[in-house]
Amino acid sequence: MKFTSLLAAAGILLASSTAFAQQVLRVSAIPDEAPTELQRKFKPLGEYLEKKTGMKVEFTPVTDYAASVEGLINHKLDMVWFGGFTFIQAKDRSKGQVVPLVQRVEDEKFRSVFITTSPAIQKLEDLKGKTLSFGSESSTSGHLMPRSFLLAAKVDPDSDLKRIAFSGAHDATVAAVAGGKVDAGALNISVWEKLVGEKKVDAAKVRVFYTTPPYYDYNWTVRADMPADLKKKITDAFLSLDPNTPEGKQILELQRATRFIPTRVENYNAIEAAAKNAGLLKK
Missing domain, CATH: 3.40.190.10 (Periplasmic binding protein-like II)
Structure with a gap:
């Protein structure tokens, strides 16, 4: 009986893992520009990520900034292009269950x-x-x-x-x-x-x-429960974008990036402090 239960549990875990491996990678971005512009900017990047991850990549537009936060933490989206403040909001709403993967080098001093x-x-x-x-x-x-x-x-x-x-x-x-x-x-x-x-x-x-003086800003963020191998594939894909290749040049220009670099939660501590000081985030 115990052995049967163990097999059933293992089957559920395997099914869950396989389901994620087969599903579409649902990507979105804060709507800080017109929807048509966001779609235009993402199309070559989405095609590139499909090749690098082996998954179908789908851009899902959202109506407002709050929807991008809720979409990620409620498992309706898998990866989102956040501004520094929306990342902090997602971190706060999810109780720390989101991970920033990469940012443009420009985002170190935005x-x-x-x-x-x-x-x-x-x-x-x-x-x-x-x-x-x-x-x-x-x-x-x-x-x-x-x-x-x-x-x-x-x-x-x-x-x-x-x-x-x-x-x-x-x-x-x-x-x-x-x-x-x-x-x-x-x-x-x-x-x-x-x-x-x-x-x-x-x-x-x-x-x-x-x-203004410079500050940290945008990043690509995923949930902490994303499989480690997929996080690595996505991160490596961004870090491998090369401006000396036609594909890399097109994507980087559309993303208004020189190149992408790794980022971490601590980079956004000053944004969090500014949000609390301005009364836009609970202390």
Whole structure:
């Protein structure tokens, strides 16, 4: 009887392991840009990961930042491109059961920019009495860190500004500033540089008036219960991306990365502290 029970238990474990090995690797990303842009950026990377992992890789868009966190910790997603703050939220919600695998080398020293069309705004203190757009409330580079640097400059967004808005995405923040809906906006420097480079924003009209000091930001995160061999395959795939090959060059350019490097939970301690100090995460 005991032997039969042991066999049954082993069969369940084997079935569970086989099920994961056969399933689709469900990947998503925080929606910090338009859904069509996220899909375009991910397609070559997804095809590359399929070759490297031997699994079908499927990009699953989410409606908002919170959905990316809930999707991962509730086993509806297997890997997510998080900002530093969304990673901290996932770590907090899962009680530490998520693991950041890799980040772009650029994410070691990431920055945000504040933009405006107003000649009267030259520094953060000039925002007092003005209107400002952040990105998503859960965005690291579009809300948390800009808010943190505003507070450090003795500017409280909730009491010193005339009004704050949340555009939902970095490109939407630029559009709000350029369209005169707000006096200023804060966003990810990488998206800003991309939009300027693609001439999707008139840099003669919309200008940067403040660039933040650097901080850690984005990473690719999985759950801690992902099989170790799959974690290694995914990590190795990212670390092997070579800008000197056509495939590697295309993927890295779309990800706005020079290369990917390993990361660890401790890199995001400062983000966690900033979130608690700004009142965006419980102490």
